[in-house]
Amino acid sequence: MEVSRVTSKGQVTIPKAIREQLKLQEGDKLAFIEENGKILLTKSSTIALRQFFDSMNMEAEEKGVTEENLLNDLEEVREEMWNGQRK
Template sequence: MEISRVTSKGQVTIPKAVRERLSLSEGDKVAFIEKDGNIVIAKSSIAALRKFLDSMAEEVHEKGITEKELLNDLEQVREEMWNEQKR
């Protein structure tokens, strides 16, 4: 566990071990995500991907698409992409 202090301006230094674990560099953006009553910090690109995947999962569920149908569609797209690369 890492601990950091909040400044009078509401700023927090992200401990080096956490920056390394998230592969954060100067200028990177981070997202603060509420999950189960806790706040999770994530590199913003990861947060954007998670948001996209969650929205896709919700849409699949709403449309009643099965995992088998989804995998079949994915295989078809892969085959089409493979065929395009061979040209």
């Protein structure tokens, strides 16, 4: 467990081990998410990626696309490319 102190300006230093684990770099943006009375800290880019995946999943569900359909289509494209039928 890592501990940090809040300054009079409400600032907190993120411990080095946590910065390394999240691969934080200077200038990165962070998101604070309240979940069941706890606060989660993550890179905001992670949130954007999660939202993108969620929207793609919703769109796929609306169109009736399944993982099995996608894998079958991918296999067909691979075979076409392997056999030189697709450019």
